Amino acid sequence: MCINFICKRLGLFPKRWQVVADSTAQLHFLRNPTPFIIRSFSASNQHSFTVSYLVNSCGLSPETAISASGKIHFENPKNPDSILALLRNSGCTNTHITKIVTKLPSLLLVNPEKTLLPKLDFFGSMGLSGARLASILSSEPIVLMRSLENALIPKYNFLKSLQISNEDAIKILKSSCWISCGNLERIIATNIAVMREIGVPISHISVLVARYHTICQRSDKFSENVKKVVEMGFNPLKFAFVNALQAVCQTTESTWQQKMEMYRRWGWSEDEILSAFRNRPQCMQLSEKKVTKVLDFLVNKMGWRPAVVARAPIAICLNFEKRVAPRCSVVKVLSLKGLIKKDLKLGTFLNLPEGDFLDKYVIKYQDEIPQLLDVYQGKVGFVELGFGSS
Structure with a gap:
């Protein structure tokens, strides 16, 4: 309750003081639109021992600490200090501890000797310690509660x-x-x-x-x-x-049939779909968006026939932006220039390690096509090279 209101009710202010007090209170409210009761509650929580400990010892933000304090409460640092000491001795850094406590604040309430230490010793006996164990614990600390x-x-x-x-x-x-x-x-x-x-x-x-x-x-x-x-x-x-x-x-039966229909729309026969699946089972787990994007590029823009792509399903499984698009663009330019055969198989160059591809298809032809590296890096398109529409 506002102190001005209390004093006025008790008659402790002269009338002219009350006017000044009222004006001052109104001005303060306008400058601080957050209701007084909410600010008082937040301030109280922010200065509680639990919140203070979570912020100062565990690295949580004030907002996260306030939220966590609704789930846990302690009035002295003895137990949580022991928990943090065990985690640090097991290889956890401050960053790891922040992640662990953020995800599982209740860990600070367990018995360090009876609950936490035996599990850390168990993981150590498995050969997990230091950074490897810390990474696992910070990723999924719930394992410490099993x-x-x-x-x-x-x-x-x-x-x-x-x-x-x-x-x-x-x-x-x-x-x-x-x-x-x-x-x-x-x-x-x-x-x-x-x-x-x-x-x-x-x-x-x-x-x-x-x-x-x-x-x-x-x-x-x-x-x-x-x-x-x-x-x-x-x-x-x-x-x-x-x-x-x-x-x-x-893959559910209905999803499987949807994937089959998707490939049929791109001109793949039943045998070609099954053959592609035998070659790369992952092709039946890809999203329609990913498959459509890759096949549109390979068939409509690069000119490979659907049957050719079906025989090299690796093309739809690899990273499109980092491997498929840049390598196919380079090979297409070389083919149009007559520097390599036109029926080069997709798997022949898509499977190559990065260095081998650059040596065989980019550096080798730099004299004939100086902009070939720019094509590979996506800086130059077919239009700039004089091949018409990109």
Whole structure:
């Protein structure tokens, strides 16, 4: 309540003082439009011990600290200081700590000796420490709140039995589905048995486990998808089988049909679509926007026939701006100049390492076409080179 109002009610101001006080109060309000009660509340929170600690010791912004103080509260620094000391001893920098506390402020309330230290020791026993461990913890600190005896250790042992690396194991354990699903190991074991039965190497299976969304699929559906991939002609002994299975598992039937129709509109036959999928399973996971952009460029602007592109699906899977567009532009100019054969396969030059491409297709022809490097860098188009419309 405003002090002027209280004094006036108690008759402590002479009348002429009241006028001055009222005017002063009005002027102050106009200069400070935030209501008094809100400013008082904010000031109170900003100076509470919890907020002050979060700002000064953990690096949170005042706004974030105020928000976090609604979830946690402590009146002395003993416990949070111990938590921060353990994190620092494990390799966390101030930046890591800020990220961890911002995402999981309740970590400052756990028992440092009973809850946090055993988990940090556990991760250390896995060979994770220093910057690697700090990066993982700051990315997903919720792993520090999982039960060591009931979740982390048994699930970790299960993952290690599948030849999963320690780093991948930690990344997997961060996922809530791995911790919250009690029968997940049974589902995964069943799905692994399906793959082992047809000869998929354990090293390939471990990759699928690391990409846990695929291997966690309901067993009956997973078996159905494995059968589908085999019928498409993929060899279970080859790594392409794993990529194809992942693509099929992560694509619904309706989405699959939409992708098929999209490629048909670009003139691809059923066999060409399937052949492209066998070559690059990723092509059935790309967005229609990405595919349309690349095929419009290759077919309508560069002049490659749809069937030619279908035989080199790598062209729609690579980064368009950084690799496909600049390399195809250079090759098109060289072809129009008659310096290379016109039917050069897309995969021939798109697969080359950067240095090899520059040596073979740019530097080699700099004398004949001085602006070729500018074409590669997107600084010069076909119009400037006298080839008509770009």
